Amino acid sequence: MLKKRRLIIVFGIILMAIVLAINFFSGSPDESKAGLEQIETTTRKVAEEFDEDFIQLLMNYRPEKQMSFSTLNFDSKHPFYLYTSDGQLLYWSSVSMIPDFKDVDTGASFKPYQLIDNSKGTYFSRVRSINRNNQQYWMVQVYSLYDKVEIDNEYLHAGYNNDVFGNDRFILSAEPRGEYDKVTGNRGEYFFSVSLRMGYVPVGHKSSTALLLFFFSLTGLVFILGGDFVVRLWSHGRRKLALLYTISILVSIRAIMLVFHFPQDYFEVPLFDATYYASSILNPSLGDLLLNVIFSAIVLAMLISMLGRREVIVAFAKIRKRYYQWVFYLIAYLLSGFFLFLFFKLFTNISNNSQWNLNILDIPTFDYFKAISILILFVGGAGYLMFTLMSLNLVFYKARAKKAYALKVLMGLSLPILLVTAWFDFIYLVVYISHIILLVAIISFELYDNVLKLQLNTFLTFFFGCLVGAVVTGAASYQDYGKREIHEKERLANQILREKDVMAEFLLSDVMQRVKEDLFIKNRMTNPSLSKDPVEQKIRKIYISNYFDQYELNIMIFSPSGEDVLDRSNEQSLDDLRYRYMNSDYATSVRNLYFVKSGEGVEGNKFYAFMPMVKDGDFIGTIVMELVQQRIKSTSVFPKLLLDKKYIDDIYDSNLDYALFRDSVLQYSIGVYNYRNPDVIELLENNNLYKSGMNRDGYHHFGVRNGSSTLIVSSPIYPYNYILADVSFFFISYIACTLFFIIIYALLNGLNKVQFNYATRLQFHLNFAFFVPMLVISAISIGLLSKSYLEDLHRQYFEKANIIRDNLFQYLEQETKGVMDRDEFLAEVYRLANTTATDINVFSSDGKLMATSQPNIIEKKVLTRYLNPEAYAEIIEAQNNQVILDEQVGSLKYKTVYISLREMKRQHTLGIISIPFFESEEELNVLIVDVFSTIINIFVAIFIVFLIVSYFVSKQLTDPFKLLTQKLKVTNLEDNEPMYWPTNDEIGLLVKEYNNMLYKLEASRKTLSLTEKESAWREMAKQVAHEIKNPLTPMKLTLQHLLRLQAEGRIDDPEKLKKPIHNMINQVDTLSDIATSFSTFAKMPLPKNELMDFEQVVINAVELFKNNERGKVVFYDQVQERLPVMGDDKLFGRVISNLIINGLQSVPEDRVPTVTVTLTTQKEWTRLEVKDNGAGIPEEFRDKIFIPNFSTKSEGSGLGLAIAKRGVETAGGNIWFETVVGEGTSFYLTFPLVKMAKPGAS
The missing domain is CATH 3.40.1840.10 (YNR034W-A-like)
Known part of the structure; x- marks a missing residue:
């Protein structure tokens, strides 16, 4: 059966490789068809969402209501716009793009679904006609297919929509074309046409669904059969073979996945996306690393389980005896250090090859990538801890050497490593010191005994391991x-x-372009009668941002003939400047912009920007800007979303x-x-x-x-509190993972099988009572403090906005009354923006942009010139004075404050100031990190202290029960001491009942003693009578025989008298022996109950047989310390001597008598084995061995083993035997060890 399963598994793995190979090399049979289907599926879903938004609009904008932004603002799935019948824009739900009504076809060729193509991009749209209150409106809903934004960075994406198209190998058409494919709706309505060119790849993957289903079926079959196959081998004891097959199956599956790039080339799974993490061929993604770590953990767990088996430990202990102990200590320490190195490198591997950091600073942006990374680290750390525990368990199992010697070996190995790490890197020193602390704790407290069983010490061991791993x-x-x-x-x-x-180059390229397109500047330059000073002022105030405060700016305006019309005294002509600076040595990536490095003199770096001005095709002059760098500025309020990704690195x-x-x-x-x-x-x-x-x-x-x-x-x-917060965060994470896996283990093995002792349950309850409230309080505190910080941050934003409003109000009022023209007002906006280091946008009372300090946001089509619809509803319609809104452009999230500017008298709205705060999210994250780091440090510190305190509290609470247990173990019918408890609590009541039980037991003992004495005397009398009758009968017969000889007259024959008299003498000796035996028994003192060293008792007893001629007595002492036992040392000595004598006497004459005495300890007990090589005990005698008066020998009273059993059990021990007929018998004695207080303990 196993052979068949093995063949099926091998065949399944080979078939998996074949399936992936077919799918990998063949690809999809029709990419064009698959691409079209995918485009249709997406656009049909968008069309359905258009309908859902339209229904929501009708529900909000009922006939009895007036149209307003407050009514129409709702969370729509896609942007929509409302126009009057003549094309006037009434409502907009988004300000990132507003379509021109001219681009919407509402005429005779009207189609409900249209493609809108403008300077911002290409959009799939749904156009509807709405009638409300006898008014016709047009509703335009849009969905972006292609974005033409001029900036491409991490926030703004230029190009095709990734949700619709796989790449840019396509052409869209609003009208049907013969060679184009039509994209239609569910009811056949026409959307648009698309031509998928050669090289187009659909969104997603290039895999056959049928083949992938077959592959997953095969994978499931291999795992199910393979797992069952390995479990069967494991349960049958063939563990090495099971481990070998496990490695083969897992390595084969991983090799197939890596060779055919599965699943990253078949599914869009971010976990297996190399853009987030990639380190090597074996770990091309975070998902691959997770699988590798899990598979390695499975193999390591099987290996540890094999090493933890008793037969392996015993076999290894025998090997250890052949060599020096320090060799094995050294090997264990080195292997543990190697796993520490792997654990440390696992973290650096993730950190160096991923797009995220694993520290407290990333808590506000914590996502599942970081959670999986922590899970991987936990598995790696668990492997390090478990292997360390198991290797030390192998080394220290019944080791002859003391712990102090092992620690000396550790210190000898660690000292040079500590010196080297202290010299080269303090971080490695901290890591290795934590490793040493772990090893010292494991050795000193024998933590390796707590690995494969669930109890309180097991959890404490794991928690301590979590703390070391966190460090x-x-x-x-x-x-x-x-x-x-x-x-x-x-x-x-x-x-x-x-x-x-580079930043200056980027900004100057934009300035040069805008200056050359400025009509005001061109008109001033073409009119010789007008002063050119306003040109210089406009360039300085409007076009030059505050980034250039680090430069000294000089503006020169030259006529077409090359004369400086601003400064007639300037001796430098335009030709001189061109000759001097317009050469390839100074050229930049921007045309007509040149950079001159500073020399050894005091003059700084220089930029020269040459801007030839052209109007209506005529050359009207040249503007030259000279910027001399005074210092380098590290900050700029220039928004991140305007920065192209090619400048990000600078x-x-x-x-x-x-x-x-x-x-x-x-x-x-x-x-x-x-x-x-x-x-x-x-x-x-x-x-x-x-x-x-x-x-x-x-x-x-x-x-x-x-x-x-x-x-x-x-x-x-x-900050040091951040360092501690990192350790605390990892500690909490590792503990959470530990508890999670323990719960999984308990569920898999059955909750009924996992039972904890009283101390463990008490510890759990104490920690649970602390942990849950502390966790709730911490979460509430973080929430409240974050809310408080957020409110404070908003207050700061409003204060800054109000300062700007107060300074800008007079200029807006003057501009509204016509006292100040638009350019002058714009210059004041620029000046105020530079002064306050903010971006300022000013909107009119109808929601249209009047002025902005960042015109590039509008000119580069990032935003439109319209007010946020939510701000429109709050400020203009609801007449609120100020509001702060969460806004988003692309993937950049920020907050914007809107504040109204009103007339002093009538309080009419003159305008709305909009101030975006692009750093708001970062500032809030910093505040959250500060709060979280403080709370988690306090939480972990209290948790560790409470864990230690609760351990001692639980120990103190359970000590009375241990004392009761110890007392109950030695409770007998002899000397019993009552217990004392100072308080009348629950334990005091229990102690009181125990003492009452002793009093009752004493009364019962006295009654039983009288009864036993009477029974004993009766039994003694019977035994004496029996023993005496045995020799009296032959004596009587002998005397009768002598009388008969006397009657016959043959009494004088000495030969005939000799034998009868000799027999009578033997019988008298027998009677004398019987009398001596019972006299000795009567004189035997009562067993004492005193503290003794059982090891010394055994040694003394064995020493008596050192030169014994009857046979050989061998003693194996496997204990390394005193064995405190309560009992009678003389009685125990006689018992052991009697067992040795019995063993020597039980050996047949054809063998050399050998008795082996072995002394061992097991936890709280000591065990003595007395083994002989005698004839063994027949089956019919085994139940009678400990019965008084029974003996298998021809001589003896049969009281030795009975007395031995009585004495051993009186001391709270046990005695039993194991025998094999023809091979020998082993007698076992076990006694409970008395717990002694450690020296110096109070």
């Missing part, structure tokens, strides 16, 4: 944070030392401070750190500054050299 991963997390920080600082330093401002953390030194002389510094401190010069001379950085004054400093220039980049050191 290891916390240290690894801190090391990873430091490496990332150094990398960031090195990148920033190289960029600055490279003296290239943007660095604004929290970094830095300073540039040339020949140890400070050139400039940015940030709050004081680089003028004389101690900084010492840093420059320290080589560690340029390797791993140095900590000084609460900052971490890292330096980069470039010739005579040195840049020091600084940042606040990672």
